[in-house]
Amino acid sequence: MNDQPAPTDSPRSNVAEFSVSEISFAVKRTIEDRFDRVRIRGEVSGWRGPHSSGHAYFTLKDEKARIDAVIWRGAFSKLSFLPEEGLEVIATGKLTTYPGSSKYQVVIDNIEPAGAGALMALLEERRRKLAAEGLFAEERKQLLPYMPRVIGVVTSPTGAVIRDIMHRINDRFPLHVIVWPVRVQGDTCGAEVANAIRGFNALDGSQGIARPDVLIVARGGGSLEDLWGFNEEAVVRAAAESMIPLVSAVGHETDWTLIDHAADVRAPTPTGAAEIAVPVRAELEAHVAQLGARLKSGIGRLADRKRDALRAASRALPAPDGLLAMPRQNFDNLERRLAQGLGTNVTAKRSAYALAAGRLNPNRLAALADRDRRSLERFERDLPRALRRVADRKGEALKLRASRLTISGIDRQRRLGSDRLGELSARLFRALDLRLTDARNTLDQKGRLLKTLSYESVLDRGFSLVRDDKDQPVKRASGVKKGATLTIEFAGRERVGVVATEGSGSTPPKPKKKPPQQGDLF
Incomplete structure (x- = not known):
């Protein structure tokens, strides 16, 4: 019996x-047809920057709802304004759906801040970020040259x-x-200004274009949106990295941009920048003329003072004859004393010579010889007694040492000597x-070397030695x-005697010429 119920036909x-898929794509077409292009105002949420693929994904929200947003890579590279977390923006794009997750989203083509308040908030946030990196520090700022030769101006050529700048300069x-x-x-605007600053810094004068001594970045007044290009991060970094002193003249007196903080000097107006960059030539010429006068x-006063001092010094100097009178008198006095001194010296030397000659006579020499002879005889008489006294003193010392040499002392010295001798x-x-081991090793080495260099080793390799009747090689x-x-010696000292059948004067027989064969070349 089957327990399952019988199938029934459902209506x-x-x-x-x-x-x-059909429902999802139908919804997609409906939304895209109904909302072709839209402008959405909302707050940026979940911003993480572009993905590794180059696309950017985030969310736009207000107090009641939220919508997913995406910026494709091609559109992201063309944006003049980048969104930031928490910033209120106005996004322009196309509303569509993503069938893979049943969500709808907006594909953004352009994005801009929502009003001046958002721009001011973004500007303040960017200022704090760049200031934290030290781009606005005073120690980075350079001094302007007093008299520049070339000035570079970054601005619109038609405004x-x-x-105004050229007229003022x-x-x-x-x-x-x-x-x-x-x-x-x-x-x-921002990219062009940054490239211009870096381009001026890259000049080295080798291309016929002089390198500027001062840069002026200038623009007339305008709203915050009009001046926004000079608040971009690329412009601020280019201004901070500039090796050429830079003057910022963007807007009017009350207008401030981020490039003003990074520049070396801020000018209130473009005309003021020209006044800061160059001095007044007429004033310089007048000042130089005043300094020249x-x-x-x-110099005239100094020359007069030196001339008066020279005259006073010349009046205080004595006459030339007065200057030379004293040295001339001293010279004459020394001349007279020199003649007298030479005569006195000759007389003293003659007297000393005569005294020495008087001492060198035969009687004097005989007396000296007799004195030396008597002294020698006295030493000869006293020498035996002195020798006997020395011998007695040495004998007493020997006896004293002999008395100290006892049998035990001799045995101790003998034992010490025996131990020392054994050691x-x-x-x-x-x-x-x-020494014998070293000599034996050296002898073995030399023996092996002698065996290697001997003629017997040559004979062992298949050669033979020919000797004459006097046993000479x-x-x-x-x-x-x-x-x-002749005697021929082979390896193992085996010798064989032979008799030379030909001498050195005989001519060796010529080899028989072989008859030409077929194929030989002539």
Whole structure:
């Protein structure tokens, strides 16, 4: 018996069936047709920057709802403004869905901050970040040269700013000005200004373009949005890295941008930047003329003072004859004393010579010889007594030492000597063994070397030695005569006697010429 219930036919519904993909793509087409392009205002949430693929994923939200957002890689590279976490923005793009997760999202083409408040918040956040890196530090700022030769200006070539700067420079101090044209407003403003600053710093004068001594980045006044390109991070970093002193003249007196903090000097206006960069030539010329007049007057006064001092010193000097009178008198006095001294010296030397000659006479020499002879005889008489006294003293000392040499002392010295002798004998035998071992090794080495270099080793390799009747080696065939008795020695000292059938004067027989064969070349 079957316990399962019998199948029953269920009623068929009139509602059409759709697959999941069909429903998902239908919803996608409906949303894209209904919302082609939209502008959405909201707060950026979950911002992590671009993905490794180059796409950026985040969320836009307000107080009641949120929507996923994506910026494809191609659109992200063209953005003039990058979103930041918590910033309120206005995003422009296309509303669509993602069938893979049943979510809808907005694909953003452009994004901009929502109002001046958001821009100010972003500006303050960026200022704190760059200040923390030390880009605004005072110790990084450079001094401007007092008299630059070339000035580089980064600004628009068609605006009133460049005309004001050129007019002010020509009025104050005409010099060479190089203009790097850039856009001072718009999406590409920041990149162009940064590239211009780095381009001026890259000049070295080798391409016919002089390297500027001062840079001026200038723009007229405008709103915060108009000046936003000079607040970009790339511009601030380029200004901070510039090796050329940089003057920032962006906006009017009350306008402030981030490049003003990174520049070496901030000017209130572009015209003020020109006044800061160059001095007034007329004032310099007047100052130089004044200094020249003061220098000329000072040199004249100095010459007059030195001339008066020279005259006073010349009046205090004595006449030339007075200066030479005393040395001339001293010279005459020394001349007279020299003649007298020479005569006195000759007389003293003659007297000393006569005294020495008087002492050298035969009687004096005989007396000296007799005195030395008597002294020698006295020493001869006293010598035996002195020798006997020395011998007695030495004998007493010998007896004293003999009395100290007892039998026990002699035995102790004998034992010490015997031990010392045994030790020395052992050392001698060890030294002899080492010496004999070294000599034996040296002898063995020399024996092996002698055997290697001897003629017997040559004979062992298959050669033979020819000796004459006097048992002397024969080195050349020219020394062998016909009929001479020769001895040939082989390895193992085996010898064989032979008789030379030809001498050195005989001509060896010519070899018979072989008849030509077929195929030989002539």
